[in-house]
Amino acid sequence: MRTKAYVPYLFLTPALGLFAVFMAYPIIYSFLLSFQTSEAGEMVPAGLSNYQRLFSDEIFLTALTNTFVIMVIQVPLMLFFAIVLASSLNAVKRLKGVFRVSFFMPAVTSLVAYSIIFSIMLMGDGIINQLLAAFGIGAIPWLSHPWWAKAALILAMTWRWIGYNMVIYLAAMQNIQESLYEAASIDGASRIKQFFSITIPQLKPVILFTAILSTIGTLQLFDEPYTLTKGGPSDATLTIGMYLYQTGFRYFDFGYASTLAYVIVVIIAVLSFIQFKVTGDE
Amino acid sequence: MLKVSKLLTLLLIVSVVLAACGGNNENEGTNTGAGGAADEKVELTAWAWNVNVGALNSAMELYKKDHPNVELKVEDIGRLDVYDKLSTGLAAGGAGLPDIVLVEDDRIQGYLEAFPKGFVNLSEKGFDNKADSFPAFKKELASKDGQFYAFPFDAGPTGMFYRTDIFEQAGVNPETITTWDEFIAAGKTIKEKTGAQAVPIDKFKDDALFRMMLNQQGVYYFDKEGKIDFNNPQVVKAMETIKAMGDADLVKDVNGWDGTVSATIDGTVATVPFGAWYYGTIIDQAKDASGKWGVFQLPAFEKGGNRASNLGGSSWMIPSESKNADAAYAFAEYFATTDEVQLIAMEQHGLFPSLQTVYESELFQNDVEFFSGQKIWKLFSEEMKDIPTPYYTKDYALALDEAVKAQADTFNGKNPADALKEAAQRLADRTKREINQ
Amino acid sequence: MKVSNVRSLLVYVTLLIGAVISLFPFYWAAIAATNESGKVFAKPPVLLPGGMLFENIANLNEAIGIGRVMFNSLFVVVIYTALSLIICTMAGYAFAKFRFKGRDILFGMFLLSMMVPYHALVIPLFKMMAAWGWLNTYQALILPNLAYPFGIFLMRQNMLAVPDAMMEAGRIDGVNEWGLFTRIILPSVKPALAATAIFLFMFQWNSFLWPLIAVQTKEMYTLPVALSSLFGLSRIDYGQVMAGVTLATGPIIIFFLLLQRHFISGMLGSAVKG
Numbered sequence: 001m002r003t004k005a006y007v008p009y010l011f012l013t014p015a016l017g018l019f020a021v022f023m024a025y026p027i028i029y030s031f032l033l034s035f036q037t038s039e040a041g042e043m044v045p046a047g048l049s050n051y052q053r054l055f056s057d058e059i060f061l062t063a064l065t066n067t068f069v070i071m072v073i074q075v076p077l078m079l080f081f082a083i084v085l086a087s088s089l090n091a092v093k094r095l096k097g098v099f100r101v102s103f104f105m106p107a108v109t110s111l112v113a114y115s116i117i118f119s120i121m122l123m124g125d126g127i128i129n130q131l132l133a134a135f136g137i138g139a140i141p142w143l144s145h146p147w148w149a150k151a152a153l154i155l156a157m158t159w160r161w162i163g164y165n166m167v168i169y170l171a172a173m174q175n176i177q178e179s180l181y182e183a184a185s186i187d188g189a190s191r192i193k194q195f196f197s198i199t200i201p202q203l204k205p206v207i208l209f210t211a212i213l214s215t216i217g218t219l220q221l222f223d224e225p226y227t228l229t230k231g232g233p234s235d236a237t238l239t240i241g242m243y244l245y246q247t248g249f250r251y252f253d254f255g256y257a258s259t260l261a262y263v264i265v266v267i268i269a270v271l272s273f274i275q276f277k278v279t280g281d282e
Numbered sequence: 283m284l285k286v287s288k289l290l291t292l293l294l295i296v297s298v299v300l301a302a303c304g305g306n307n308e309n310e311g312t313n314t315g316a317g318g319a320a321d322e323k324v325e326l327t328a329w330a331w332n333v334n335v336g337a338l339n340s341a342m343e344l345y346k347k348d349h350p351n352v353e354l355k356v357e358d359i360g361r362l363d364v365y366d367k368l369s370t371g372l373a374a375g376g377a378g379l380p381d382i383v384l385v386e387d388d389r390i391q392g393y394l395e396a397f398p399k400g401f402v403n404l405s406e407k408g409f410d411n412k413a414d415s416f417p418a419f420k421k422e423l424a425s426k427d428g429q430f431y432a433f434p435f436d437a438g439p440t441g442m443f444y445r446t447d448i449f450e451q452a453g454v455n456p457e458t459i460t461t462w463d464e465f466i467a468a469g470k471t472i473k474e475k476t477g478a479q480a481v482p483i484d485k486f487k488d489d490a491l492f493r494m495m496l497n498q499q500g501v502y503y504f505d506k507e508g509k510i511d512f513n514n515p516q517v518v519k520a521m522e523t524i525k526a527m528g529d530a531d532l533v534k535d536v537n538g539w540d541g542t543v544s545a546t547i548d549g550t551v552a553t554v555p556f557g558a559w560y561y562g563t564i565i566d567q568a569k570d571a572s573g574k575w576g577v578f579q580l581p582a583f584e585k586g587g588n589r590a591s592n593l594g595g596s597s598w599m600i601p602s603e604s605k606n607a608d609a610a611y612a613f614a615e616y617f618a619t620t621d622e623v624q625l626i627a628m629e630q631h632g633l634f635p636s637l638q639t640v641y642e643s644e645l646f647q648n649d650v651e652f653f654s655g656q657k658i659w660k661l662f663s664e665e666m667k668d669i670p671t672p673y674y675t676k677d678y679a680l681a682l683d684e685a686v687k688a689q690a691d692t693f694n695g696k697n698p699a700d701a702l703k704e705a706a707q708r709l710a711d712r713t714k715r716e717i718n719q
Numbered sequence: 720m721k722v723s724n725v726r727s728l729l730v731y732v733t734l735l736i737g738a739v740i741s742l743f744p745f746y747w748a749a750i751a752a753t754n755e756s757g758k759v760f761a762k763p764p765v766l767l768p769g770g771m772l773f774e775n776i777a778n779l780n781e782a783i784g785i786g787r788v789m790f791n792s793l794f795v796v797v798i799y800t801a802l803s804l805i806i807c808t809m810a811g812y813a814f815a816k817f818r819f820k821g822r823d824i825l826f827g828m829f830l831l832s833m834m835v836p837y838h839a840l841v842i843p844l845f846k847m848m849a850a851w852g853w854l855n856t857y858q859a860l861i862l863p864n865l866a867y868p869f870g871i872f873l874m875r876q877n878m879l880a881v882p883d884a885m886m887e888a889g890r891i892d893g894v895n896e897w898g899l900f901t902r903i904i905l906p907s908v909k910p911a912l913a914a915t916a917i918f919l920f921m922f923q924w925n926s927f928l929w930p931l932i933a934v935q936t937k938e939m940y941t942l943p944v945a946l947s948s949l950f951g952l953s954r955i956d957y958g959q960v961m962a963g964v965t966l967a968t969g970p971i972i973i974f975f976l977l978l979q980r981h982f983i984s985g986m987l988g989s990a991v992k993g
Contacts, residue, residue, distance in 0.1 A: 089734060159741070262835075357936055374849060544760035562953045
């Protein structure tokens with residue numbers, strides 16, 4: 001018995017219809033906007049000038065560099081610790097559910113709470129530095145030193161998303177056959193060795209999946225710099241996502257802001273492609 | 283057969299989508315078509331934030347006594363959120379905007395230049411006659427090319443809010459502080475005797491004190507012609523003064539608004555330089571410190587120099603797409619120019635009026651208990667007439683961005699003049715404006 | 720035996736520290752909600768509940784009408800999650816279990832759209848809603864992201880794992896296409912439905928920029944928009960804000976707790992095949 005050819009289209013109709021109206025149209029509209037510029041409040045055609053501007057825009061280059069630095073450090077760091085956390089959690093028997101919920105919670109924080117709480121905690125004499133002082137570590141200039149500000153962003157992002165990724169890994173780990181570990185134990189492999197030779201290779205497709213999600217998230221990164229550093233000091237934490245927002249909503253240059261948006265799209269697409277190639281999946 | 287059904291499905295999708303769009307277009311037509319004739323009921327809408335909402339509602343209660351046909355619906359929106367909504371609405375050709383919107387003074391010129399047709403010209407509706415009741419700087423901020431586009435409302439005459447107990451403990455008399463040099467000297471004494479630093483500054487995100495100092499000296503990011511003025515010796519002087527405070531360890535680095543409030547409450551700083559509106563924060567958050575606060579004017583850069591400055595303040599604007607522009611104008615003018623309204627705004631909502639006729643009233647002569655019985659409102663109101671006009675221009679947001687970077691560079695060790703010079707160059711690249719050498 | 724005890728103790732300690740770090744800000748927000756406004760800044764920090772909770776909630780209610788705002792948020796999020804779940808599941812099913820012309824292109828299109836930053840889409844979307852007179856309506860909040868690409872992706876990945884043989888068996892038994900979907904496919908991807916539902920719920924519940932732009936009157940505010948309205952230039956009542964924040968976190972935790980068991984196995988399916 002054969003399926004009628006229109007069947008899949010029927011199942012797709014609602015999604016496609018909504019997508020066409022509410023996603024495709026705005027996406028095309030903003031793409032066209034990226035070839036326009038504002039003159040006395042009216043949008044007029046500007047050819048490729050917005051795209052040419054990218055090459056001489058030092059702030060864009062700074063934002064691009066910052067975004068990449070944050071991504072290159074934060075994504076692997078967070079994903080690695082998320083796997084470590086997940087395998088720890090996988091190893092325990094009691095209180096699993098409690099821990100799982102606890103780690104997942106930061107991903108559901110409202111931005112308002114996030115910004116107030118972190119801005120108070122990260123103050124020069126704030127609770128984090130007080131805690132560090134208890135361990136004999138001097139006050140760290142969070143948010144005020146170009147490097148520490150990036151570190152603060154990375155920590156805040158990690159806090160927020162590590163549990164989210166951990167839950168994904170936790171799920172995938174239940175798929176790894178126990179017999180693999182048993183065999184390794186008999187061969188005398190240590191837990192740490194097992195982690196690197198079994199857990200990580202087995203999780204490869206999931207790691208790819210989370211890596212791509214995190215790459216997308218970082219390239220569009222906006223919340224953290226907006227609430228914590230405003231992109232400072234001296235643009236040290238200005239991300240492309242933040243620059244896009246400023247350009248459009250603060251400097252009223254919606255044409256150029258759209259251009260920035262499509263630069264982000266191209267970069268994400270290229271990076272995702274590379275990630276697929278590197279991990280050798282289909 | 284297969285192809286036919288495929289085609290049918292596609293047609294179905296298209297027609298459903300079109301029907302959805304078309305159907306609602308018609309609805310829209312009937313909804314907004316009903317305009318308001320002269321004595322018909324008019325419902326005005328306004329966007330404002332926080333305490334301003336209360337002020338607007340109180341004013342409407344008074345206004346309705348003579349204009350029973352007018353209703354007002356104020357939407358309470360976060361301060362920064364108003365701008366995101368306003369920018370979106372203007373960029374979308376004026377859709378979905380209210381009849382009246384509150385805009386901070388430093389953003390007015392930006393909106394007027396980016397959206398020249400976005401707002402109602404108030405001079406054409408006769409506002410020029412009323413304008414003399416406002417101080418010069420406020421008038422300039424509310425107008426472009428000699429035409430008014432905004433109703434001046436509140437202002438932020440600046441002062442040094444200080445802790446009387448800390449000053450006493452250190453044996454410093456605030457009255458002897460008349461220049462910034464004297465302030466720094468006093469700050470050192472206070473630091474030594476009490477451990478409190480002189481001022482809180484959000485070193486890397488905000489340059490409020492720098493802006494106050496610029497305004498005080500009659501300069502700003504741009505000069506009157508719109509040229510970048512970062513290399514002006516007076517501008518450099520302001521940054522140098524801030525650096526001197528930093529070098530003497532008198533500056534407490536605070537993180538954002540929350541950090542500033544925190545430092546205000548916990549007594550780690552002896553003074554907080556801010557606009558008059560900071561009064562509200564102090565009495566709200568530092569309830570236990572009643573009677574321990576005072577205010578003096580910003581110190582001058584040289585003996586006998588100007589000590590008046592302004593930080594913050596906002597005005598009302600009417601988007602051109604407003605369907606009730608006349609009614610909105612009438613109410614907003616009433617709001618802006620009626621003493622009674624401004625008194626309520628001040629007394630109940632802590633909004634310092636720029637309408638000068640109000641300063642005669644009793645409220646401005648009163649002792650303020652929280653401030654150890656000082657006549658702080660008198661101090662602020664007398665300051666208003668001496669405030670120079672800051673030139674914000676449409677590129678204010680960019681200039682602010684660069685000025686904050688220059689301040690950050692200064693605190694990270696760069697020479698102030700060099701930091702400002704580089705900032706000027708970057709700003710010139712971004713705005714295509716000339717730099718004053 | 721001893722070694723493993725020590726080891727598991729270590730693991731528990733690590734997990735405990737992690738949990739404390741994760742939860743501390745929530746605890747702090749809850750504490751701040753029970754104290755006076757200025758207390759958030761107290762040094763040393765106030766870490767015990769005070770007696771101001773009800774006053775803060777009363778103030779909050781006066782400022783933003785918490786009942787109405789909660790209703791809006793819940794109403795939008797529930798309708799959205801339900802509809803979006805159906806739409807994403809159907810689309811995921813089509814992508815996973817059928818071969819048809821344009822399949823890969825269409826699926827690629829959905830994935831690509833995830834890469835466009837949302838800030839760039841706000842203005843055209845707003846313009847469109849304004850033209851249709853849909854500003855300030857529930858549909859303006861619910862419709863735009865119903866075809867949520869990540870949701871479609873999750874459902875597709877999970878359905879790939881459902882054996883085709885099950886469907887074939889159904890077809891032979893004469894089950895029609897809709898029946899195959901509802902009676903055979905859906906029951907076998909329950910966990911994936913839970914996982915997707917949680918993502919959809921989270922996304923809509925915390926969504927801020929679009930509701931801020933699309934909503935015009937206070938009666939339509941969602942929680943994040945209403946909370947943001949508590950920020951003025953100088954006046955912020957921190958106790959009140961934190962009471963709001965705490966209330967806002969509640970529903971999402973409850974939703975997660977209800978579905979979390981399935982959530983884990985639902986996420987499992989997502990990674991079956993890159």
